[in-house]
Amino acid sequence: MKRTMALKAVAVLGAASLALAACGGGDDEATSAETTAEETVAEETVAEETAEETAAEEDATCQTDTLIVGSMLPATGDLAFLGPPEFAGVDKALLEIEAGGGVLGSPVTYIEGDSGDTTTDIASQTVDSQLAQGVQAIIGAASSGVSLTVIDKITSNGVVQFSPANTAPVLTTYPDNGLYFRVSPSDVLQGAVIAADAIDSGIESMAVIARQDPYGEGLKDAVVKDFSAAGGTITADLLYDPAAPSFEAEVAEIVASGPQAVTVIGFEETTKLLQEMIKQGAGPQDIQLFLVDGNISTTAYEDFPAGTMTGVRATVPSGEADLTAFNESLLEVDPDLTDFAYGAQSYDATMLIALAAQAAGCGDGVAIAEFLPQVAGNGGEQCSTWADCVALLDAGSDIDFQGVTGPVDFNEYGDLAQGTISINEYTSNTEFEEIGKVTADVPLP
Numbered sequence: 001m002k003r004t005m006a007l008k009a010v011a012v013l014g015a016a017s018l019a020l021a022a023c024g025g026g027d028d029e030a031t032s033a034e035t036t037a038e039e040t041v042a043e044e045t046v047a048e049e050t051a052e053e054t055a056a057e058e059d060a061t062c063q064t065d066t067l068i069v070g071s072m073l074p075a076t077g078d079l080a081f082l083g084p085p086e087f088a089g090v091d092k093a094l095l096e097i098e099a100g101g102g103v104l105g106s107p108v109t110y111i112e113g114d115s116g117d118t119t120t121d122i123a124s125q126t127v128d129s130q131l132a133q134g135v136q137a138i139i140g141a142a143s144s145g146v147s148l149t150v151i152d153k154i155t156s157n158g159v160v161q162f163s164p165a166n167t168a169p170v171l172t173t174y175p176d177n178g179l180y181f182r183v184s185p186s187d188v189l190q191g192a193v194i195a196a197d198a199i200d201s202g203i204e205s206m207a208v209i210a211r212q213d214p215y216g217e218g219l220k221d222a223v224v225k226d227f228s229a230a231g232g233t234i235t236a237d238l239l240y241d242p243a244a245p246s247f248e249a250e251v252a253e254i255v256a257s258g259p260q261a262v263t264v265i266g267f268e269e270t271t272k273l274l275q276e277m278i279k280q281g282a283g284p285q286d287i288q289l290f291l292v293d294g295n296i297s298t299t300a301y302e303d304f305p306a307g308t309m310t311g312v313r314a315t316v317p318s319g320e321a322d323l324t325a326f327n328e329s330l331l332e333v334d335p336d337l338t339d340f341a342y343g344a345q346s347y348d349a350t351m352l353i354a355l356a357a358q359a360a361g362c363g364d365g366v367a368i369a370e371f372l373p374q375v376a377g378n379g380g381e382q383c384s385t386w387a388d389c390v391a392l393l394d395a396g397s398d399i400d401f402q403g404v405t406g407p408v409d410f411n412e413y414g415d416l417a418q419g420t421i422s423i424n425e426y427t428s429n430t431e432f433e434e435i436g437k438v439t440a441d442v443p444l445p
Contacts, residue, residue, distance in 0.1 A: 066103075066104075066106045066107075066108075066109055066363060067103040067106070067109065067136060067137075067353075067354060067357045067363040068108075068109040068111070068133065068134050068135045068363065069108055069110055069111070069135060069136070069137050069139065069350070069353060070110075070111040070112075070113055070126075070130035070138045070139070071086075071087065071090055071110070071111070071112050071113050071138070071140055072113045072114070072115045072126050072127065072130075072138050072140030072146075072150070073087055073090075073113070073115055073139070073142055073346075074114070074115050074141070074142050075087075075116075076114055076117075076120075076122065077115065077116045077117030077119070077120065078117045078119075078267040078268040078269060079117060079142050079143050079267050079268070079294070081268070081297055081299060081300065082142050082339070082341055083142070084336070084337055084339070085330060085334075085337055085339055085340045085341060085342060085343030086140075086142060086165065086342050086345075086346040087346070088330045088333040088334040088337060088343055088346075089343040089344060089347035089348075089349075089350070090139055090346050090347070090349075090350045091333050091334075092329065092330060092332075092333050092347055093346075093347045093350035093351045093354070094108055094110055094350060095333070096351075096385070096386050097350075097351070097354050097386050100387045100390060101390070103354045103363070104357065104358060104362070104363065108354065111133055111135060113126035113127075113129070113130060113140075114126055115140050115141040115142065115143065115146050116146070117267075118143065118213065123146045123150050124150055124153070127150045127153055127154055128153075131153075131154075131157055131159065135159060136160065136364060136368060137159060137160035137161075137162060137353045137365060138159060138161050139162050139163075139164065139346065139349050139350060140161075140162075140163060141165075141166070142166070142342065143166075143213075143215065144163075144166045144167060144168030144170075144171060144214045144215040144218070145213040145214050147161065147163055147166050147171065148168075148170075148174075148214055151174065151176060151180060154179070155177045155179040155180060157365075158177075158179070158364070158365045158366050159179065159365040160179050160180075160181065160368050160369050161176070161179060161180045161181070162180075162182070162183075162349045162352070162353055163180075163181075163182040163183075163184070164182070164183055164184065164342050164346040164349045165182075165184050165293075165317075165341075165345060165346075166182045166184060167182075167184050167185065167186060167187040167190060167218070167293065167317065168186075168187060168214040168218040168219075169186045169187055169221075169222070169445035170214050170218060170445070171186075171214075171415075172186055172413045172444060172445050173413060176414070178369055178414070179365065179369045181349075181352075181372055181410065181414040182415060182416070183345045183348050183352070183403070183405065183408055184293075184317040184342070184345055184419070185415070185416045185418075185419025185420075185442045186218075186415055186416075186442055186445065187215070187218050188222050188444070188445055189419050189421060189440060189442045189443065190219060190222070190292065190293065190315055191219055191220075191221070191223040191225070192222065192226045192440075192443070193315055193421040193423065194223050194226075194227075194263060194290055194292070194315055195222075195226035195227040195229075195230055196230065196438075197313060197423055197436075198227060198232065198288075198290065199227070199230045199232060201288070201313075203232065203260050203261045203288060204232055204233060205233040205234075205235050205258070205259045205260045206223075206227055206232060206233070206235065206260065206263060207234070207235050207236035207237075207238070207254045207257055207261075207262045208223050208224055208227075208234060208236070208238070208262070208263045208265070209236070209238040209239075209240060209250060209262065209263070209264055209265070209266075209273070210238070210240070210264075210265035210266065211239070211240060211241075211242045211267065211269070212241055212242070213242070215265075215294065216239065216265050216266065217239065218445075219265050219292060220239070220263075220265055224237055235254075235257035235258060235259040236253055236257040238250055238253060238254070240266075240273070242267065242269045246276070247272065247273045247276045248280075251279075251280050251282065254277070254282060255280050255282050259287070260287070260288060261289070261290060262277070262282065262287055262288075262290070263289075263290040263291075263292070264289065264290070264295065265292050265294065265295075266295050267294045267295060268295075268300070270294075270295035270300065271300050271301065274304075275304075278304075283308065284310075284311065284312050285307075285308060288311075289313070290312075290313045290314070290315070291313070291314035291315075292314065292315055292316070293315065293316040293317060293341060295314075296315075296341065296424065296432070297339060298431065298432070299338055299339065301429045301430070303429075304429050306429065307428070308429055309426040309428065309429045310426055310427060310428060310429075311425065311426065312425070312426040312432075313423065313424065313425055313426075314423075314425075314426070314432060315421050315422065315423055316341050316421070316422050316424065317342075317345070317419060317420065317421055317422070318344075318405065318421065318422035318434075319345075319403070319404065319406045320406030320407065320420045320439050321405060321406045323340070323344050323404065323405070326343075326344055326347075326404045327340040327344075330343050344403070344404045344405045345405060347403075347404055348403035348404060348405055348408055351386065351403070352375060352376055352401060352408065353368060353372075354386070355371075355375040355386075355389055355390075355393075355399070355401055356369075356370075356371040356372045356374075356375050357371075358389075358390060359375050359393055359399070372414075373410045375389070375399050375400075375401050376400070376408045376409055376410055377400045377401075377408065377409035378398050378399075379398065379400070380392070380398030380400045381397050382399075382400045382401075382402050383400070383402065384401070384402040384403070384404075389401055406420065415442060416442055417441065417442065418439065418440065418442060419439070419442045420439040421437065421438050422436075422437045423436040423437060423438070
């Protein structure tokens with residue numbers, strides 16, 4: 001559409017030049033006008049030929065009527081507890097899309113894949129396999145660190161990478177050829193919410209300890225910056241190796257700094273870190289503890305002494321909408337689910353990819369990337385189901401997809417323009433409940 005408009009503009013400018021020349025009078029001016037007219041016709045002919053060549057190239061690119069989507073989500077590794085709800089979210093979306101006639105009249109071809117973690121090469125192997133099978137979009141990874149190991153390989157091949165759970169701020173401006181998107185807000189927002197929650201709870205001093213990777217470092221820096229800016233004192237600012245055999249020294253430093261609260265930013269290894277904190281008298285029953293999306297879990301702490309986790313706060317990107325009914329519906333896809341984090345985001349990512357392909361009229365990755373911002377929020381008519389959105393597209397209308405998490409408008413970097421962070425509190429070692437949420441524009445890093 002943009003190319004066609006540009007060509008029309010060239011033609012209009014050519015006609016205007018002809019009209020101006022004809023108004024001068026005289027033989028020389030007439031000859032000049034004839035020459036200009038001939039040049040204009042020549043330019044229009046070239047423009048038409050260019051348009052035909054472009055259309056032919058686009059037709060050649062978009063001959064497939066099948067959308068091929070891969071996933072690269074944690075079936076194994078230190079975020080494996082997030083895998084089941086994410087896989088279920090993708091599956092639920094695909095079931096609804098297929099029930100509604102598929103994308104471009106055909107079922108979506110789905111290739112499920114594991115991301116592992118940054119200690120393995122599983123993500124790279126998954127990407128290689130899926131690229132060889134012709135995927136146009138890959139959903140994942142959950143870990144920002146894992147995404148950074150494969151983003152160049154994915155986007156350099158003209159394939160969309162769409163993460164339901166990446167939050168590292170460094171990904172905002174990462175050079176991705178316009179092919180990287182995510183439906184979880186940058187941790188610039190989560191850090192601000194953690195800091196505000198702590199200040200509102202009367203916390204005046206805090207230690208922050210985070211795993212040493214892009215996710216941990218980005219979220220730690222945000223918490224430290226915002227807590228300090230709000231008048232709080234950071235007593236310890238630490239990074240740790242998640243593969244370390246012991247966290248004794250790091251915990252000793254936290255204890256020596258004497259904070260009122262500790263924010264722990266980690267993945268699966270958080271269990272071992274908390275055990276060391278309990279051992280040194282700085283456990284959740286001794287000091288206020290704040291957890292994050294990477295370690296909020298209903299199963300990780302089940303073997304702790306009863307009541308250990310009661311009162312612990314934990315934040316996680318969620319949605320402006322209430323996700324209770326949606327999470328219950330995920331149990332129809334996977335009855336064994338116990339955690340639901342990022343299931344809704346995985347659903348929304350899958351739906352957006354499919355709607356972008358439908359709107360573009362082809363499954364090409366670059367075309368999908370071009371149409372993702374348009375179907376996610378371009379001043380079009382709001383819709384929230386596959387059937388309703390496709391009906392609007394078929395009628396020639398622009399759409400504004402409303403995800404189960406709420407609006408999913410993107411900024412210029414493929415990040416959410418607005419995000420929601422849920423604040424939760426543990427009522428036992430295996431249960432937590434939402435006590436509040438914050439929806440706000442996502443600041444840039």
